[in-house]
Amino acid sequence: MSGLKLFHTTNSGVTEVTPHLAEVEADVQGLVEAHMEMMLGVRFLAREYVIDCVDGGRIDSLGLDENGAPVIVEYKRGTDTGVINQGLYYMSWLMAHRDAFQNLVRDRLGAWAAAQVLWNAPRLICVAGDFTRYDAHAVREHRRSIDLVRYRFFGKDLIGLETVASVTGRTLTARRVRRDGAELPPVRGQGGALAELAEAVDEVLLGLGDGVSRVQRKQYRAYQRLRNFACVCPPQKNKLLVYLKADPKEADLVPGFTRDVTGLGHHGTGDLEVQLRTPRDVERAQELFRASYAVA
Structure with a gap:
């Protein structure tokens, strides 16, 4: 985490807990998906969701936030300047295939939840080891709601999430x-x-x-x-x-x-x-x- 130091206190003093990245991207994805509602306020719907278009692709995670807004979550182990554009590509597909998403919501959460989907407020959450200053600037140039979230593991059983940039889509x-x-x-x-x-x-x-x-x-x-x-x-x-x-x-x-x-x-x-x-x-x-x- 940027500038954050974590220490473990004992009777004899303190020991610094060194932050580190995940060994593989799947470690971050699996942990967040398992606890997505607690960590992000998003109900988990699907992982590695295959999109049916010419160029293809797989959305890392699909979810529904507390207000009924569709959420795409993309993960990167470290710093990857392409994560925002990749997420926006999936967002465009999602907005053009609303029926597919609502069918997914209906299958997972029921007909009432599917009828309450808030289509004027779709969100993209990018979870990565870090972001560049250009990433933070780039999200402000888009019309979508985008959150950049930096993660760090501390020791064996702690993870920290820090919002680096958060932009509300103008449609809201x-x-x-x-x-x-x-x-x-x-x-x-x-x-x-x-x-x-x-x-x-x-x-x-x-x-x-x-x-x-x-x-x-x-x-x-x-x-x-x-x-x-x-x-x-x-x-x-x-x-x-x-x-x-x-x-x-x-x-x-x-x-x-x-x-x-x-x-x-x-x-x-x-x-x-x-x-x-x-x-x-x-x-x-x-x-x-x-x-x-x-x-x-």
Whole structure:
């Protein structure tokens, strides 16, 4: 990992755990596929998926993210300047063969999941030993959502993932515009106070760090890095409900403000519910927003 040092502590001192690359690319692919939902927030669908076109090819991994967006994951053991173009080639094939992907989703996850696929937000995740500065620049020139993720193994049983660059596809931008020119997602049926509250929440969540993307679904707006860290639902009477990935067990739950919804059905993702009624509530919630962002 760039600039990161890891040490193992013992009673006699500390020992540095030396980072290293995988022996073969398949080691990275196999580990990520086995734990894809935990690592990337993506449900695994298929590996080495053969595409039926003149030039052929195999997509390393296919998946579906938390918001229903199709995801292509490509792996490289070390640094490979062709990984982005290779992934975009597969992305073009995917967008031209939507029925094939939806049939795959239907076979793996059922008809309901297949009907919910979000085709305006396909994603490419490149997992590699490293990337060049030209790679980080290149992703900003494309219209697709692309995440560059650097991996390192530490010792025998630790792996680290670091997002090097994350770009939101322009197809995800919404229709409303703030005073500074940045776009906001549509907010349906809100009065003036709740509209301003929703706008304030949007600004806070987008401002938590680089690489935050926003995905609009009918039932909620998701804010994500690699994984969702917040989901904002449409107003309910006089409040906004925000669901966070922060651990409810580590939060001081306040009746009427925060609630543990583990195991309870709701739109979006996350087990900590935050109820927002006033601008003061947004200020109170910012520490929880940051904690959720940190674990995404």
